[in-house]
Amino acid sequence: MGDGSDQDVQLEARLVEQDSFEPPEEFVEQANVSDPGIYEEFEENWPDAWEQAADLLDWESEWDDVLVEEDAPFYEWFVGGELNAAYNCVDRHVENGRKNQAAIRWEGELGEERIYTYQDLYREVNEFAAALRDLGVEEDDVVTMHMPMIPELPIAMLACARIGAPHSVVFAGFSADALATRMNSADSEYLVTCDGYYRRGDALNHIEKANEGLAGVEHEVEDVVVVDRLGDEQPYELSDNQHDYDELVAAQDGERVEPVPRDAEDMLFLMYTSGTTGEPKGAKHTTGGYLSYVAWTAQSVLDIKPEDTYWCSADIGWITGHSYIVYGPLALGTTTMMYEGTPDYPDKDRLWEIIERNAVDIFYTAPTAIRAFMKWGEEYPASRDLSSLRLLGTVGEPINPRAWKWYYKHIGDESCPVVDTWWQTETGGMMVTTLPGINEMKPGSAGPALPGIDAKVIHPDKEEVDPGQAGHLTVQKPWPGMLRTVYGNDERFVSEYWEEYSDPDNDEWIYFPEDGAKIDEDDFITVLGRIDDVLNVSGHRLGTMEIESAVVGVEGVAEAAVVGGDHEVKGEAVYVYAITEGDTDGDGELRERVVEGVEDAIGPIARPEEIVFTPELPKTRSGKIMRRLLEEVANGEELGDTSTLRNPGIVDDIQQKVQSD
Numbered sequence: 192m193g194d195g196s197d198q199d200v201q202l203e204a205r206l207v208e209q210d211s212f213e214p215p216e217e218f219v220e221q222a223n224v225s226d227p228g229i230y231e232e233f234e235e236n237w238p239d240a241w242e243q244a245a246d247l248l249d250w251e252s253e254w255d256d257v258l259v260e261e262d263a264p265f266y267e268w269f270v271g272g273e274l275n276a277a278y279n280c281v282d283r284h285v286e287n288g289r290k291n292q293a294a295i296r297w298e299g300e301l302g303e304e305r306i307y308t309y310q311d312l313y314r315e316v317n318e319f320a321a322a323l324r325d326l327g328v329e330e331d332d333v334v335t336m337h338m339p340m341i342p343e344l345p346i347a348m349l350a351c352a353r354i355g356a357p358h359s360v361v362f363a364g365f366s367a368d369a370l371a372t373r374m375n376s377a378d379s380e381y382l383v384t385c386d387g388y389y390r391r392g393d394a395l396n397h398i399e400k401a402n403e404g405l406a407g408v409e410h411e412v413e414d415v416v417v418v419d420r421l422g423d424e425q426p427y428e429l430s431d432n433q434h435d436y437d438e439l440v441a442a443q444d445g446e447r448v449e450p451v452p453r454d455a456e457d458m459l460f461l462m463y464t465s466g467t468t469g470e471p472k473g474a475k476h477t478t479g480g481y482l483s484y485v486a487w488t489a490q491s492v493l494d495i496k497p498e499d500t501y502w503c504s505a506d507i508g509w510i511t512g513h514s515y516i517v518y519g520p521l522a523l524g525t526t527t528m529m530y531e532g533t534p535d536y537p538d539k540d541r542l543w544e545i546i547e548r549n550a551v552d553i554f555y556t557a558p559t560a561i562r563a564f565m566k567w568g569e570e571y572p573a574s575r576d577l578s579s580l581r582l583l584g585t586v587g588e589p590i591n592p593r594a595w596k597w598y599y600k601h602i603g604d605e606s607c608p609v610v611d612t613w614w615q616t617e618t619g620g621m622m623v624t625t626l627p628g629i630n631e632m633k634p635g636s637a638g639p640a641l642p643g644i645d646a647k648v649i650h651p652d653k654e655e656v657d658p659g660q661a662g663h664l665t666v667q668k669p670w671p672g673m674l675r676t677v678y679g680n681d682e683r684f685v686s687e688y689w690e691e692y693s694d695p696d697n698d699e700w701i702y703f704p705e706d707g708a709k710i711d712e713d714d715f716i717t718v719l720g721r722i723d724d725v726l727n728v729s730g731h732r733l734g735t736m737e738i739e740s741a742v743v744g745v746e747g748v749a750e751a752a753v754v755g756g757d758h759e760v761k762g763e764a765v766y767v768y769a770i771t772e773g774d775t776d777g778d779g780e781l782r783e784r785v786v787e788g789v790e791d792a793i794g795p796i797a798r799p800e801e802i803v804f805t806p807e808l809p810k811t812r813s814g815k816i817m818r819r820l821l822e823e824v825a826n827g828e829e830l831g832d833t834s835t836l837r838n839p840g841i842v843d844d845i846q847q848k849v850q851s852d
């Protein structure tokens with residue numbers, strides 16, 4: 192996104208011109224990490240320095256080795272250690288005299304509030320863990336959750352962690368098909384879901400979609416647990432293997448389940464994400480390395496302290512919510528906020544009202560949200576007291592300097608550092624960002640690699656680029672939070688992430704996240720975006736191949752190409768170019784069915800912004816679709832070289848169609 196589109200947004204010339212910002216003195220004085228020596232410490236004492244992350248947790252038994260590299264790139268961390276994630280996120284805080292502190296403050300869209308103290312959380316996690324056990328869930332069984340932002344979601348995750356059953360959370364906005372694909376891929380025999388939830392004041396039916404998804408599961412599903420979120424608002428019936436969450440929990444009144452000691456390398460959860468090919472991949476995260484890493488980054492980057500009220504406005508259905516709503520904050524024993532609904536309901540000050548009323552200390556959100564706030568206007572945050580805020584963060588996509596500065600000024604009142612955190616589902620936690628108690632901030636640039644993270648921007652020949660030049664972002668040493676494999680597909684793990692730059696014969700392993708980047712003379716990294724066929728729509732990662740296959744699955748469509756077009760708020764939007772079949776007309780009816788097809792296969796987040804029907808797609812002589820040209824058309828840019836096209840004329844046709852829309 193360029194800066195041109197939001198010229199009208201209020202920023203004084205002083206701010207527009209300033210390109211670096213020192214962290215506020217007051218912040219530095221109280222920061223969890225403020226000694227610049229930490230970078231050197233990790234460099235000199237790598238990998239053992241990572242023990243400081245593991246030391247944030249309570250271990251049932253100590254590890255023998257910090258890192259085992261024997262089977263690289265199948266690295267292992269804190270090998271031989273045993274721990275339980277739920278114990279670390281719940282029990283130990285109860286034992287340490289903080290049972291009455293709020294663990295989760297939840298707010299429903301209609302304004303209901305629920306506060307779970309650590310004691311409350313302890314009780315309910317135990318009871319639900321006991322219920323899962325009684326249903327027959329055993330250690331290592333994958334339990335799927337298809338749930339919106341309600342407290343039962345983190346409770347179910349922690350209950351699974353307690354009994355050593357990995358969870359696989361499927362974002363509530365994903366379709367029935369997407370749920371079925373993920374349950375099939377993980378051979379998951381258990382599902383926790385709910386009847387519905389609120390969106391913009393309306394009760395949204397969710398259980399119908401879950402049931403439809405269940406119908407697409409190829410193996411037998413043992414049990415389904417349904418949380419009754421909507422009460423009488425929306426009646427539904429449970430089938431034989433479906434159970435009411437409240438009844439299950441009530442039946443376990445006061446029941447306790449010993450936390451199962453898990454091997455550090457045992458799977459904590461699976462998180463499916465989009466890649467180059469059509470099939471989503473299940474990133475496998477472990478108990479010891481992942482939990483250490485998210486606790487450590489939550490402490491050093493988000494500066495979380497137990498007495499804080501911390502709010503990450505992501506959805507738990509994505510990795511950001513796993514790492515920085517649930518596991519990181521709860522491992523540190525802080526109060527984590529959850530909000531069910533949309534930021535503009537009932538009005539556009541909803542988030543600021545929540546911050547004011549709860550005196551939120553730390554706020555972590557996405558650039559797409561910030562761009563929406565800018566559009567709505569500074570009067571909304573200005574009408575609320577946001578002075579409780581100490582730190583702001585962003586994640587999910589590049590943030591343009593103007594949006595960064597708007598956030599810094601209108602939300603942070605120029606007194607909160609802003610951390611722009613680059614990371615991925617696969618990295619488990621933050622990788623490239625400033626340490627807010629140490630580094631200066633440069634709007635638009637995420638910052639240096641975190642201590643212990645060996646990020647390099649390189650050319651195809653593996654040489655590092657010069658400052659200012661663009662290249663590929665790579666990570667050249669392992670880290671504790673990294674994914675261990677693609678679930679059930681070790682080969683794909685190697686081919687997707689390691690093949691590009693590694694040299695296995697010399698035992699040299701380089702992780703390639705498929706992002707382009709630049710680096711400056713201070714080693715600050717500016718992430719430019721994906722170089723593969725992955726779109727970033729409102730901070731959500733979507734595979735173009737997945738969308739294409741949904742479009743081609745629609746009757747009447749012969750062939751399709753999907754690209755991302757620039758969008759003022761979403762960052763990128765989905766553009767579909769489709770060839771119709773035979774004498775099918777690209778009429779309104781087909782258009783509707785294409786939208787439906789995409790929503791059924793993936794969900795409303797992948798809804799096309801624009802659908803263009805065309806008799807042909809621009810192809811090279813070898814028959815490859817030139818997506819670059821289609822992107823240029825979507826963005827109204829001047830067209831690049833068309834000389835390699837078999838059918839150059841078609842691009843003008845398509846261009847005219849897009850312009851006339």
Ligand code: 6R9
Pocket residue numbers: 464509510511585586587588589590611612613614615616617637704705706718719720721727730731732
């Ligand atoms: C955590 C998360 C990962 C992709 C990643 C990159 C983009 C994330 C960013 C950023 C620039 C940042 N991305 N944070 N780009 N600056 N601060 O978002 O995970 O959903 O797996 O997406 O998002 O392109 O590769 P995930």
